[in-house]
Amino acid sequence: MAVYTEVSDAALAEFLAAYDIGTLLSCKGIAEGVENSNYFLHTTGGSFILTLYEKRVQEQDLPFFVGLMEHLARRGLACPQPIRDRSGTALGRLCGRPAALVSFLEGVSLSSPGPEHCREVGVALARLHAAGRDFAMVRANALSVGSWRPLFEQAGGQADSVSPGLTERTLADLAVLEAGWPRDLPGGVIHADLFTDNVFFIGDALSGLIDFYFACTDAFAYDLAVCLNAWCFDARGSFHRDMATAMIAGYESQRPLEPAEVEALPMLCRGAALRFMLTRLVDWLNVPPGALVKPKDPLEYDRRLTFHRQARSAADYGRAA
Numbered sequence: 001m002a003v004y005t006e007v008s009d010a011a012l013a014e015f016l017a018a019y020d021i022g023t024l025l026s027c028k029g030i031a032e033g034v035e036n037s038n039y040f041l042h043t044t045g046g047s048f049i050l051t052l053y054e055k056r057v058q059e060q061d062l063p064f065f066v067g068l069m070e071h072l073a074r075r076g077l078a079c080p081q082p083i084r085d086r087s088g089t090a091l092g093r094l095c096g097r098p099a100a101l102v103s104f105l106e107g108v109s110l111s112s113p114g115p116e117h118c119r120e121v122g123v124a125l126a127r128l129h130a131a132g133r134d135f136a137m138v139r140a141n142a143l144s145v146g147s148w149r150p151l152f153e154q155a156g157g158q159a160d161s162v163s164p165g166l167t168e169r170t171l172a173d174l175a176v177l178e179a180g181w182p183r184d185l186p187g188g189v190i191h192a193d194l195f196t197d198n199v200f201f202i203g204d205a206l207s208g209l210i211d212f213y214f215a216c217t218d219a220f221a222y223d224l225a226v227c228l229n230a231w232c233f234d235a236r237g238s239f240h241r242d243m244a245t246a247m248i249a250g251y252e253s254q255r256p257l258e259p260a261e262v263e264a265l266p267m268l269c270r271g272a273a274l275r276f277m278l279t280r281l282v283d284w285l286n287v288p289p290g291a292l293v294k295p296k297d298p299l300e301y302d303r304r305l306t307f308h309r310q311a312r313s314a315a316d317y318g319r320a321a
């Protein structure tokens, strides 16, 4: 359960007093997620998510995330809407943390998605990229290739205690990725963390996207690579080609990939897998005492890396030639 900061009744009442959202009926810590503290609030005015921003979220980036959610919603994308208080402010402080309220989005995330869901995710991702094109703010990707070696150093030489040989494998991946990371690909606003728990469905129809707190300005095809990793492999690391083919086709039904993006896909997928292996590794080795959180397994991404290391072309990811 991701609750790093416990919110007292008194602190919550004082925070909510600034908003016109009615009377509080219930407040529950949310069992999913690893990054921030999230509470589900039910008031006489509706349902809301209260987020207290923790560890990886930099306070100076919050106006980007809030502005982006507002921008995407104006462009018709179903995503949480920041709630402004009576003074027009969407960002407050609670229990010493930056905090915000957003609207509750209906829908459920899928535990066993199929190719048809992957196709919808591809379509939604391309629409997100299109909707973000005229968003004026820029935020560099703080978790791109330049951050991976320092992240690995944060693991403090303990990688082999998690899996024998992980240090050697990671150093080899870092060398390849740092030397060959693609630059100058088409880019703009990307989600950068569009995992299954951040996509909601009602029945088989995609109903909305949440969790924009890694969103940034980077290559569109890197976002697709994140999704291919998150949706098209199982926990054992087996690649599901039919799901990847459907996802890429869904994406390209809205925005065909350029030749340079197709060429770069294996490297982007390998980099995306390393990014999630590394953040998971650091979190695995550093669970804060008293935090209600279940760290995610870094080895799921170590296993995906075995696939990426032997992939040679986009065809290996199921893209139709």
Ligand SMILES: Nc1ncnc2c1ncn2[C@@H]1O[C@H](COP(=O)(O)OP(=O)(O)OP(=O)(O)O)[C@@H](O)[C@H]1O
Pocket (backbone or CB within 6 Å): 002, 030, 032, 033, 034, 035, 036, 037, 038, 049, 080, 102, 103, 104, 105, 106, 193, 195, 197, 198, 210, 211, 213
């Ligand atoms: N706007 C929303 N509407 C409905 N449910 C939400 C909303 N925001 C968050 N949730 C619920 O809270 C959970 C955790 O939210 P979120 O994914 O933003 O947390 P996180 O700690 O940033 O997680 P992650 O590990 O995915 O980065 C979600 O899986 C979802 O169940």
Ligand SMILES: N[C@@H](CCO)C(=O)O
Pocket (backbone or CB within 6 Å): 034, 035, 193, 195, 276, 279, 280, 296
């Ligand atoms: N989606 C991430 C957690 C949030 O960064 C993961 O599964 O590792």
